[in-house]
Amino acid sequence: MQVDKENQTTYGEFILLGFSNIPQYQTVLFVVFLLILLITLLGNSVIITILSLSPQLHNPMYFFLGNLSFLDICLILVTVPQMLKNFLVEKKTISFAGCMAQMHFFLTFCSAEEFLLAVMAYDRYVAICNPMHYTMLMRKRFCIQLVVGSWVTATLDAILNTVLTSRLSFCGPNEINHFLCEMAPLFKLSCSDTFLNEMVIFTEGTLVVMGSFSFILVSYVRIITAILKIHSSERRIKAFSTCSSHLVVVTLYFGTLIFMYFRPSSSYSLTTDKVASMMYGNLVPMLNPFIYSLRNNEVKRALRRAVFERIFAQKM
Template identity: 50%
Template sequence: MKKKAEGNVSTVKPFVLLGFSDLSNLQGFLFGVFIIIYIIIIIGNSLIIILTRLDPALHKPMYFFLANFSLLEICYVSVTLPRMLANLWTQDRSISFLECATQMYFFLMLGATECFLLAVMAYDRYVAICNPLHYPLVMNQKICTQLALGSWTIGIPVQMGLTAQIFSLNFCNSTEINHFFCDTLPVIRLACGDISHHEMFIYVEAMVIVAVPFVLIIISYSKIISTILKLRTVSEKAKGFSTCSSHLLVVILFFGSATIAYLRPKSRHSAGTDKLLSLFYTIVTPMFNPMIYSLRNKDVMAALRKLVFKK
């Protein structure tokens, strides 16, 4: 893909996030919808963090990782949603070069964290179901802390390098990003000259960040399902599936939408479809995650009832 510069090339001119500017009559409605979603995400995930801290019954590796996941979801949506709300409220869609680069970096870094944290949570379920006698030894506090810390930090150097590479490009006079945040592909398409190798690098990097954790999750769940099917009674099988069904549903929602968004053929890319898919995995999925984990988890519901009645 080639673009020729028309006039002076500038790397400091502010970008413009078009977002949902084509829906001019729905700006107020969209602001109301998205601020309600943001409040739900903050309250729901904060409640899970509070419950896992206060209730001794939830002081287990599974809920330690769940608390990390809830904190991650709050950070993840806070990278994009407040900016989008400000754009809808003020109708000022400009974003500086540095702000755009910062937003992209944290979005990519936290996205990588989510991929690896979901893989760690799958490994936790694998050990709990396939090696229950060794579970307390394998998933001790030190190992859990190291796995969580590794998930949070593993994407930092890779995404920092990718962001620096993208924003070292020369951008043409067109600075309108047809998206609601500074995502990689919409930004890189504003660059001048041949960007095909940069696009290829993004696809390869996405494959590594998404595919490696996903393969680990598939391996874990293949062993989990094999172990559960060998259980003797239906009640034992049902209990085994119930302990990992919430996590599996979250994995399908996140990886499914992210894979379609980033790894589908370029011929099927369109600005409207990209925005809808991005909305799903950046906003809708984090909103549903607390509901999935709380409504489908007896321990979390028991802790919630205990907290409510205590108050």
């Protein structure tokens, strides 16, 4: 349904163009994104299961890792199922309410992941720079409060942006040149003044993205300084190995986000925008379980133990 009033149009649905500019590869893209979805769900589910079943991994670092895996599952489910459906149908529509809901949850999970990565950096900072007080500082209740605080703050941030976007009027074509409902392509369709929305994005982007990244950066400067002061090379390697996986994830995730939101407007490209969104919204959630399992000996040992116990139980 659409209502015209003074050349402004409120649409009942949008069309997500996605990757329709390359129709000859729709089947290939469907298979690729289906594999991304399945690998992400399987990998993160395995991480959550291993962490739940292994008492030796019931500590703050792995508690946060389990929450990160849950977040990655949520993030991939917001975007990929809609993409898969659009690869198979000719009319690639999404309702206005569905578009706002997708944008809200995508913003929530992305912001929550940024906060959680900052929390994980703090955990590694306390473990390496203040190990004698680690147990006292990183109590279970405090860890839960950090996770809940990340979720609540991210949700409030997403609600503000979603409400502001939903109040815009849209005119002209209702085609979103993206594979999901993101604010930037929606603003291009709006015939309202988007100055307030853009200022909110810039302000919150600076506070949330750069604030989280700056906190992580400061934490790692102190962590690396503390590691370099360790006399034993074996202890230095062991200390760095406990945070190397997190550092790789932070580099991939925040590197893409900062490139996307803080590059000059003159270099803006819809294709680049889609690739960047695919990186931090799809590929990073898929890679996280492999990064943490392949670079973490405790997780690998727990995984081998779980597999061997299952094989032994079947033989018995």
